[in-house]
Amino acid sequence: MLELKDLENRSIYILREAYAEFKRPAVLWSTGKDSTATLWLCKKAFFGKIPFPVIHIDTTYKFKQMYAFRNNLAKEWGMNLIVARNEEAIKEGVGPKDGKFECCTSLKTQALMSCLEENRFDALILAIRRDEHGIRAKERYFSPRDEDFKWNYKDQPLEMWDQYQSTTEDKTHTRVHPILHWRELDVWEYVKQENLPVNPMYFAKDGKRYRSLGCEPCTSTIDSDAKTIEEIVEELKVTKIAERSGRAQDKEKAFTMQKLRALGYM
């Protein structure tokens, strides 16, 4: 078994490296289990207080429960929360009807880009994991993005041992992935061990639960009877269903995800 302690140690090391190497880091928080666990790791790394802003990208299409969860925890953990929205696109009524790719690009990627520019963040901490889907398996812990947010996946930096490439030229930022080496199961076992708060939508109601949380129109449930964290852990030990099977942007076309990511999507 992968020891949670080893996973945690490594993540804390990475977070502290990022904090030492970058001038203006920030962490992205979707309110989902992975990014909430990442915030908890930040609290561990920095002894209780997250020393940089927490960004939540609000597409306005998130589930009601996510907003409530966000506001409560932000208060409880004393976060410096920045809510990023692409107000212009929201006013124009951009939504899933315009196509998943367009909608994600406009409401998520664009919103994030403006937020980064305004605040001049040079590092963005993201809770992606290698085992999630597709090309995330190829990510580095420190991954540079160019000024257009593009991920040059054909020429990624050499990243050996724990020597992460932290030099970025002007106007670019680096994505930092402290839980890249965790599996979905590890995250749930960690949630259980650390007694972390989770959005109740992850638990089964009437035989269905959310396994991954996104925007309401593009996220669907899986069949499940797991009503507690323990039951989720047991379910994951035997399941053969991919984690993001309920997320529309992964399904629509095999490589939509790659394109989105190359364009700076999370």
Added chain:
Amino acid sequence: MNVNVVIVGHVDHGKSTLIGRLLYDSDSITEGRVEEIQRLAEEYKRRFEFAYFLDSFDDELKEERTIDTTGVMFKGKNLYSVTDVPGHKEFIKNMLTGASHADVAVLVVAAEEGIQEQTGRHAFLIHMLGIKRLFVVINKMDAVDYREEAFQDIKNEVAQLLASFGYHHVDFIPGSAMEGDNIYKRSKRMEWYHGHTLIEALDGVKLSKQSKPLRFAVQDTYLVDSDKVIVGRVESGTLRRGDEVVFHPSEVKGKIEKIKILEGELEKAEAGDSIGIVASCEPKRGDVCGLVENPPVPTEEFLGEAVLLDNSVRKGDVVELRCGTRRVKCEIKEIQEKINSETGEVMAKYPDYISQHEAATILFATEPLVVEKFSDIPELGRFVLVQDRNIGAGVVLEVPK
């Protein structure tokens, strides 16, 4: 136990297929994936390949080659993180990225082709990375009618190559990743072979920690409640409250008053632990501490073996060197031997420069830092070279006393 396995070998010898086979036979493929792959194969007008179980970039499918590393996990007796690395020379930096965390390497050699350029180079590099456990799969045995002589011939050839890198008594497994022989399941088509299947060999791996002297690398100092907390990682050995330690190159001495984590205080911390300490002295990021009785020794010169992935470097060039959390300027003082990274042979003595993809033993003159001989404390015996970006990597061979 978690075991990191890297699969290396020349392009097209069957690395990705072998991993796909391991995933498939160990029942680790998610639902719908087989159908998804059949659909993809159709879209790209290809036949079904086990290699498609690995995630890939659009371009990798189009160009039919692996560009960057991919990681997958599956469970046997151990929990395996398996890394697929590209077999092309131009992607060596991705290969090293993938191999640098490996505990075990599997070298794949196709039976009908034998040793090719990257077979040697990958063997050289995993040797340089200090990966001691190595298994060789002689793959595509189906293409040579599962003949024992074919296996023996290649085995002898490869054994000789590996011996030159110091690998003796290596297990050789005749297999077919495509047909599934001796990878996860025992083959009935090679009755002459009585050794392990690949999964049996991997399941037999035991990782043990050696006891080493204490080394703690400083990342930063935070102010927590009125305590100045020095954060970092125990790289080797054990750190205990009350220890008398010395930090180098800052050259400050002190006593460990507290070992802190968010939840409270600890009596001791072990190798791998990310912790905070409160000590009666003020070290800096980049410092390394050890016990006063067995301290790290700062140096301004050491001999390393490095491979260059980007650019070329000349004698007299100054580059940045990173080891642990320390970054220093260092001069390429002397290139002692240029090494052919394909064969390990010395190509030139005291050349003026080395180029991309070449390896060399180099005498570095640096600002003071702590490095350890790679064979003693690997955690502080490896470094990367930086010139705007990470351009090379190496290990420490000798540190003058």
